[in-house]
Amino acid sequence: ILNVEQSPQSLHVQEGDSTNFTCSFPSSNFYALHWYRWETAKSPEALFVMTLNGDEKKKGRISATLNTKEGYSYLYIKGSQPEDSATYLCAFMTRGSTLGRLYFGRGTQLTVWP
Amino acid sequence: GAGVSQSPSNKVTEKGKDVELRCDPISGHTALYWYRQSLGQGLEFLIYFQGNSAPDKSGLPSDRFSAERTGGSVSTLTIQRTQQEDSAVYLCASSLDRGGREQFFGPGTRLTVL
16 A cells, blocks of 8 residues: 655635645655545545646646655645635555556645634 | 536445445546545545456455446446445546546445444
8 A cells, every 4th residue: 555645634724824735655656646625515626637747737826746756746725715625635646557546645624714 | 517426425224234336427438436435534445447447446445345337337336244334435536547637526425334
């Protein structure tokens, strides 16, 4: 079983604050790194799929970076809003026989207070 | 178009009974995945199907769990002789292929085994 670590486990911020989370994964046999947002009572929704070392992706106020050599990815939220409150999951995919299988971290639960 | 659908949304059953959970993926998606999230745990991979290839069953926790995908579309996850530890939210996801593309998740089935 491949270990994907996310930190912090939970985070409470005020509206307007910027924040970031970390995802650590094994650096060998890297294929892809996914970020998902999971709001309460909804389905997980893909934010980014990243495949190349040094990748930077952005969607509105949310961005992510990827370092495959050292095995980490950061997710940034600029100017957090209450609607950003959700659990943010990262998931890692390896090459080889397990290609297609995502290994998820436990997530970072973000609460943004108005 | 329609997203991934799952049924039932909630299922309460007695210990020892069999249950069937259904997933209807997005049309044209060749890859289909089952995950579960037990209380306090991260998303756990169970099984995935890719086209006509043999499914990757390596995540199924015991031989009481089985899944099939008929006609490359709808999938059914069957749990025989349910146990209390099977209580979880069971999520289905589909993607265009298994090659690291984003996965689209259904709303999940919350299974409670009394």
